[in-house]
Amino acid sequence: MNKQEQNIMLILSSFAEELEEKLGESIEQIERIKYYEKFQINGIDFKDIFITEQKDVDGNISYHVYSSNTSREIIRVNSDGQTEISPELKKFLGEVDLEESMLENEREGAKLRGVSEKVKDKEIEKNQEEKVEEQIQQDLSKEQDLEISYYREIKDNNFDDRTKSNFNGCQEKGIAFDKKTNSFMMVVKINGQFQRAEGFELAKPTMKTVISLDEKGEKVEKKIPHALMKTKDTNKEVSITIGQYGYIEAATVDRIACGERIEIQHEESGETTQGRTERTLMSSIKAEGVEGLHNWAHEHEELIEGMEKDETIEKEDIEDEISNGGKHIYTNEEEKLIEEAAKNRAKMSVEGFKKILEEETQKNEDIEQRIDEAVEVAEEQSRGK
Numbered sequence: 001m002n003k004q005e006q007n008i009m010l011i012l013s014s015f016a017e018e019l020e021e022k023l024g025e026s027i028e029q030i031e032r033i034k035y036y037e038k039f040q041i042n043g044i045d046f047k048d049i050f051i052t053e054q055k056d057v058d059g060n061i062s063y064h065v066y067s068s069n070t071s072r073e074i075i076r077v078n079s080d081g082q083t084e085i086s087p088e089l090k091k092f093l094g095e096v097d098l099e100e101s102m103l104e105n106e107r108e109g110a111k112l113r114g115v116s117e118k119v120k121d122k123e124i125e126k127n128q129e130e131k132v133e134e135q136i137q138q139d140l141s142k143e144q145d146l147e148i149s150y151y152r153e154i155k156d157n158n159f160d161d162r163t164k165s166n167f168n169g170c171q172e173k174g175i176a177f178d179k180k181t182n183s184f185m186m187v188v189k190i191n192g193q194f195q196r197a198e199g200f201e202l203a204k205p206t207m208k209t210v211i212s213l214d215e216k217g218e219k220v221e222k223k224i225p226h227a228l229m230k231t232k233d234t235n236k237e238v239s240i241t242i243g244q245y246g247y248i249e250a251a252t253v254d255r256i257a258c259g260e261r262i263e264i265q266h267e268e269s270g271e272t273t274q275g276r277t278e279r280t281l282m283s284s285i286k287a288e289g290v291e292g293l294h295n296w297a298h299e300h301e302e303l304i305e306g307m308e309k310d311e312t313i314e315k316e317d318i319e320d321e322i323s324n325g326g327k328h329i330y331t332n333e334e335e336k337l338i339e340e341a342a343k344n345r346a347k348m349s350v351e352g353f354k355k356i357l358e359e360e361t362q363k364n365e366d367i368e369q370r371i372d373e374a375v376e377v378a379e380e381q382s383r384g385k
Contacts, residue, residue, distance in 0.1 A: 004127045005222045007116040008035065008113050009112075009114065010036060011114070012033055012035050012114050015033060015035070015050050015066075015069070015070070016030065016033055017051065018069065018070045019033075019066075019070045020071045028053055028054045028055065028056050028062075029054065029055055029056075031052075031053040031054060031055050031061070032053040032115065032330065033050055033051070033052050033113075033115070034050070034051045034054075034102075034112060034114075034115050035048075035049075035050055035113050035114045035115070036048075036049040036050075036051070036053075036105060038105075039101075039105050039280045040092055040104070040105060041096060041101050042093050042094060042096065042101075044092060044093060044350050047068075048067070048068045049065060049066070049067060050065070050066040051063060051064070051065050051066075051098075051102065052064045052066070056079075060079035060180055061079055062076065062077060062078050062079055063076070063077040063098060064076050064077075065098065068103070073086070074086045074089055075096060075098060077098050083095075083096055083098065104351075107369055129151060132151050132153075133150070133151045133176070134148075135157065135194060136148045136151055136176050136187055136194045139193050139194040139195065140187070140194060140195065140196065145180060145236065145262065146178045146180060146181075147180045148177065148178055148179075148181040149172055149177055149178075149179050149180060150175075150176065150177035150242075150248050151175070151176045151177075151187075151248070152174050152247055152248035152249075152250065153172050153173070153174040154173050154174050154175070154250055159173075159250075159252060162236070163202075163231050163233070163236050163238065163252055163253035164231070164232075164233050164236060164266065165199055165231070165232075167188060167197075169190060170188040170189060170190055171188075171189040171190065171191075171192070172188070172189045173186065173187070173188045173189075173228075174186075174187060175187070175238075175240060175248050176252050177248070178356055180206065181347055182205070183202040183203055183204050183227070184202070184203040184226075184227050184229060184240050184376075185197075185200070185202055185203070186200035186229065186238070186246075189219050190367075193315060194223070199231055199232035200229055200230075200231055200232075200238070201229060201230040201231075202229075203227035203228060203229035203230075203238070203240055205226060205227055206224070206225065206226070206227055206228045207224060208223075208224065208225075208228060209222060209224055209261070210223060210225060210228075210239055210253055210261040210262070210263040210307075211260055211262050211263065212220075212239075212251065212263040212265070213260065213262065213263065213264055213265070222287065223241075225239040225240055225263075226241050226242055226259075227239070227240045228240070228253065228281075230285065234255070235254060235255045235256075236252065236253070236254065236255070237252075237253040237255065237261070238250055238251070238253065239251045239252075239253050239261075239263050240250060249265070251263045251265045251343045252264050278334060284286065291350055296345050298381075334367050337367065337368065337371055338350060338354060338371065341353065341371045341374070341375055342354075345375045346374070346378035346379070347378075347382070348378055353374060353378065356374045356377050356378055356381075357370055357371065357374045360373070360374060360377045361374055361377075
């Protein structure tokens, strides 16, 4: 592969990584990416165009045209063949036949610079994983009879600090699943050989619940992981879940004084650091310690207790709340609603109204419903004077 080809592969790889991060856990997967250095649509010239073929879980194919990066999607063709064009370009482009445009541009071979087949990439990745699993089984079978069927490398250096473990000198660390014992194990690679990591017990299936904070500190989820792994620190555990695509997902768990388990997710193999644990969230947790998590859990006790398993609460400002003694931080919109209700309905100070809101209403209810209830309490208190 010459230098120009290497550069094109780098461009395709960078775009694919950015798009995978943008899609996140959506139901769509990238099947193919085409990169055109120059591309003409209805007589208008574009530079650095990426056209993707994406497939959902039902097998429906859609096509997407991006200009320069994933934030500039200019054309989309859905599975029914309907074409959507960004408003700012529609008046210039008119009607677009994407398939015909691609054929015309590809007649000039220099315009199409590269094609990335993601299906092939996944097959290569799967083969690599199988080779690692075989090596783990071979290396560890010297001590016991194993049948390794899953392995996922843990990339996040925060994991070391969160589990109070020392992985210095290890080439990699990760979690493997052994079919024969039906358990997960922490393994490390040292001098090219895999071995069991010290300070981590075998993890078997569990029915215990954890409160999971997502990597960006924006979502709370109540869930039951597949397994919980004990560590040498009785207050630290590792939760293990098998994701929807069959990958092992590992997270660190703090057992706090009230008995709750608080889970923090971490970056694993195949994920970018941008898509996983935010540094600011980790800094907040490190600064406030377990006490900060404890305060946060208690301030949200009613909300957490009211959650069903697998239920998700969006837009929780977890990072700021942990640093704020666990107290909920109201959004600008919520602040306006509270201020208006305090002044015009409850006829009292905003701070006084907030106190009623915090102490007398259920935190797992809608904010407008809580405000209505707080107004009623304020009116009763006023009549009782």
